[in-house]
Amino acid sequence: MKYMILLYGSQQDYDVLGGTPTDKPAMSAEDIAAMHALMESFHQGLVDSGEFVDARGLTPPVHARRVQLRNGAPVVTDGPYPETLEVLAGYTIVECASFDRATEIASGLVNPDADGEYVDVRPILDGFEDLAV
Amino acid sequence: MDTTDIEDVLRPLAPQVLGAVIRRFGHFDTAEDAVQEALLAAATQWPTAGRPDNPRGWLITVASRRLTDLLRSEQARHRREDTVAQWTLADERHSPATDLRTSGTDDTLVLLFMCCHPSLSSAAQIALTLRAVGGLTTAEIARAFLVPESTMTRRITRAKKLIKDSGIPFGMPAGPDRAARLDAVLHVLYLIFNEGYASTSGPTLQRTELAAEAIRLTRMIHPLLPDDAEVTGLLALMLLTDARRPARTGPDGELVPMAEQDRSRWSAESITEGVALITDALPRGPTGPYQLQAAIAAIHDEAPSADATDWPQIEALYEFLMRISDNPVVALNHSVAVAMSRGAETGLELLEDLAADARIADDHRLHAVRGHLLEMTGDRARARDSYLAAARRSTSLPQQRYLHMRAARLVDDT
Numbered sequence: 327m328k329y330m331i332l333l334y335g336s337q338q339d340y341d342v343l344g345g346t347p348t349d350k351p352a353m354s355a356e357d358i359a360a361m362h363a364l365m366e367s368f369h370q371g372l373v374d375s376g377e378f379v380d381a382r383g384l385t386p387p388v389h390a391r392r393v394q395l396r397n398g399a400p401v402v403t404d405g406p407y408p409e410t411l412e413v414l415a416g417y418t419i420v421e422c423a424s425f426d427r428a429t430e431i432a433s434g435l436v437n438p439d440a441d442g443e444y445v446d447v448r449p450i451l452d453g454f455e456d457l458a459v
Numbered sequence: 460m461d462t463t464d465i466e467d468v469l470r471p472l473a474p475q476v477l478g479a480v481i482r483r484f485g486h487f488d489t490a491e492d493a494v495q496e497a498l499l500a501a502a503t504q505w506p507t508a509g510r511p512d513n514p515r516g517w518l519i520t521v522a523s524r525r526l527t528d529l530l531r532s533e534q535a536r537h538r539r540e541d542t543v544a545q546w547t548l549a550d551e552r553h554s555p556a557t558d559l560r561t562s563g564t565d566d567t568l569v570l571l572f573m574c575c576h577p578s579l580s581s582a583a584q585i586a587l588t589l590r591a592v593g594g595l596t597t598a599e600i601a602r603a604f605l606v607p608e609s610t611m612t613r614r615i616t617r618a619k620k621l622i623k624d625s626g627i628p629f630g631m632p633a634g635p636d637r638a639a640r641l642d643a644v645l646h647v648l649y650l651i652f653n654e655g656y657a658s659t660s661g662p663t664l665q666r667t668e669l670a671a672e673a674i675r676l677t678r679m680i681h682p683l684l685p686d687d688a689e690v691t692g693l694l695a696l697m698l699l700t701d702a703r704r705p706a707r708t709g710p711d712g713e714l715v716p717m718a719e720q721d722r723s724r725w726s727a728e729s730i731t732e733g734v735a736l737i738t739d740a741l742p743r744g745p746t747g748p749y750q751l752q753a754a755i756a757a758i759h760d761e762a763p764s765a766d767a768t769d770w771p772q773i774e775a776l777y778e779f780l781m782r783i784s785d786n787p788v789v790a791l792n793h794s795v796a797v798a799m800s801r802g803a804e805t806g807l808e809l810l811e812d813l814a815a816d817a818r819i820a821d822d823h824r825l826h827a828v829r830g831h832l833l834e835m836t837g838d839r840a841r842a843r844d845s846y847l848a849a850a851r852r853s854t855s856l857p858q859q860r861y862l863h864m865r866a867a868r869l870v871d872d873t
Contacts, residue, residue: 337531344524388530389484400548404486405534 328421328450329428335415340386383416465505469498473594476518478566481629488619489529491591497522568683575643583618584647593672603669645693648677652697691740692750698733699756702726714861718765730760751780770800787819803835823852843869
């Protein structure tokens with residue numbers, strides 16, 4: 327089974343990464359480098375265990391476009407998110423033995439220094455047939 | 460590294476960086492501001508901090524970061540004012556994805572085509588091209604066109620907004636649109652060159668930096684459209700015309716007509732390059748107006764003197780040019796060639812027909828040519844009147860001075 331681990335962040339969290347102080351203290355260059363190293367070794371571990379499928383980060387939410395149809399014509403809204411709204415910031419897809427194993431992997435993606443931070447784990451459907459279950 | 464070196468590195472990178480940022484994030488107008496700020500940051504930081512190993516990557520990173528900041532304040536303002544920035548996808552978007560990167564299409568070219576969008580006026584196309592593709596600052600463009608910076612800022616801002624609101628995707632227009640837009644692109648480059656070469660207003664005759672910029676931009680697109688003989692023709696025309704620049708003005712900045720120019724001061728290097736280009740382009744066809752004008756310029760440039768010029772061939776080329784473009788200035792030049800090859804009287808007859816064309820009847824050039832031809836026939840009084848009529852109609856001070864000088868010469872020795 328494949329599982330998607332979803333990571334969230336607001337525009338402000340991106341500021342922290344970018345070194346701009348907000349309500350939270352800004353991360354230093356060393357902090358960022360350490361975080362990158364941690365993520366890299368974490369994902370390398372998944373590659374080694376054969377459970378890694380894909381992992382991606384998304385650009386700051388300010389670059390999002392929302393597309394709707396109005397009278398059948400596509401209408402685009404630039405930057406649909408408020409600054410403080412937590413939105414999808416990245417994901418890691420793993421293929422592993424069980425939901426519990428995926429959950430265990432996900433726990434490694436929660437920032438231990440930020441109280442209350444979370445990630446979500448969602449089983450991925452293999453196809454439309456799964457919906458019938 | 461010094462400032463000139465940095466400019467040489469930055470200018471060709473400007474459209475590539477802008478192209479990369481728009482392709483990735485959209486927002487033509489804001490992205491353009493962000494790239495300008497990145498260029499400015501490079502110009503101020505690199506002299507002390509040194510040039511980064513990957514200048515293009517550095518600029519894209521800085522511009523993207525700046526774009527994020529600019530978009531955030533823009534979006535915050537929209538939310539405060541309770542206006543939502545919404546736009547409708549252009550119809551073009553529904554045709555095959557034109558913004559997919561097709562091989563062989565350079566971002567510089569895509570940007571140039573966007574800047575010459577038909578919804579913009581020529582003045583706006585020119586200003587936007589110089590900024591977005593040329594990497595010039597608004598202040599530099601304003602100075603080149605002798606308008607206040609605030610005027611140029613408004614012109615560019617409006618142009619960018621029009622392009623953004625039009626919703627056209629970042630990509631090359633397809634099919635017949637492409638050919639029409641290429642015509643517009645070449646025309647814009649030609650106008651930039653002309654504005655630099657024969658300044659339409661102001662105290663100095665040549666604003667060489669505009670002519671040089673037009674040549675640089677045309678050089679940049681020439682290898683991108685190698686099969687288009689008109690692009691080659693335009694580059695040749697610019698080089699062959701610019702070659703005469705050193706001899707075109709006298710020591711006091713006065714205009715020296717071609718017949719009286721010191722031909723040893725013409726740039727042999729530019730002539731050689733221009734002749735090679737046009738020689739290569741002509742047999743490839745189809746033959747367009749830029750190639751014909753370049754061919755005419757080449758004949759002038761290769762002639763040892765005005766008298767030894769192959770006027771009958773120039774006359775034939777102008778005739779060909781008249782057949783493909785209904786332009787009264789071409790007809791005016793044709794009448795000069797006729798006068799030179801078959802006598803001033805014949806030229807004057809053609810000129811009288813042309814004087815009925817309202818598009819040029821009041822143009823100083825018509826009156827100046829009439830003055831020259833009348834002087835050739837020995838009709839000094841009417842020649843003098845024509846020179847004075849031309850001077851009254853010219854907006855360029857050096858041209859006015861030249862025409863008054865010609866008129867005065869006819870008084871002095873009567």
